[in-house]
Amino acid sequence: MMGVGAVKQDVKSMIITGFAGMVAGACSMAIGEFVSVYSQYDIEVSQLKREHKASADGKESLDEEEKEDLPSPLRAAGASALAFVVGAAVPLLSASFIHNYKARLGVVIAMSTLALIVFGVLGGVLGKAPVKKSCLRxxxxxxxxxxxxYGLTKLIGLAGI
Structure with a gap:
């Protein structure tokens, strides 16, 4: 939204771009998370199988309890997509109601800042990490x-591309 806001002043362009970015970003985050967690899942399953094979009983298959303790790629992908949508909805909704270009950019920045602070605090609290550091990061x-x-898109717009 900031990129389009750098070169287009109408609200419709900004909202359409914000929505497209929200969908694309949520899909990208979900797929990336799925691939990452599934790789971790495969590693952990292989490790458990090696441990079972090396044990006295020689059992190679995993029981359901062991599988429940492993990370879920689908849950991780869903959580990542949902988090992205919630984060993207803040500037998208805030921009939807403001028709003045400069005010809209200001509100998008302000609401995004507020959302970033909230997510930083939540990350710190949930991760049991220093909240101030998490929030600043x-x-x-x-x-x-x-x-x-904003800057790169503004440069491209100024270049007439």
Whole structure:
């Protein structure tokens, strides 16, 4: 949304782009998470099979209880997609109601900042990590992403491409 906001002032372009970015980002995050967690799942299953084979009973198959303790690629993908949609909905919804271009960009930045702070705090609390560090990391990363997207798109727009 910040990229389109750098070169187009109408709300419709910004909303359509925001929606497309939300869907694409959620799909990308879900697929990436699925592949990553499934790789981890395969590694852990192989390790458990090796441990069973090496044990005295020679049993190679895993029981249901052992499989329940392993990470779920589908759950991880769903959680990642949902988190992305929730995060993307904040600027998307906030921009939907403001027709003035400069005010819309300001509100998108402000609401995104608020969402980044909330996600940073949640990450710190849920991960039992220092909340201030977690919050700053998420906030600065989000600001950098917005600034880079806005700046590069503005440069492309100025170049007339």
């Amino acid at each position: 998420v906030l600065i990363g989000g600001w950098l992403a917005m600034a880079i997207t």
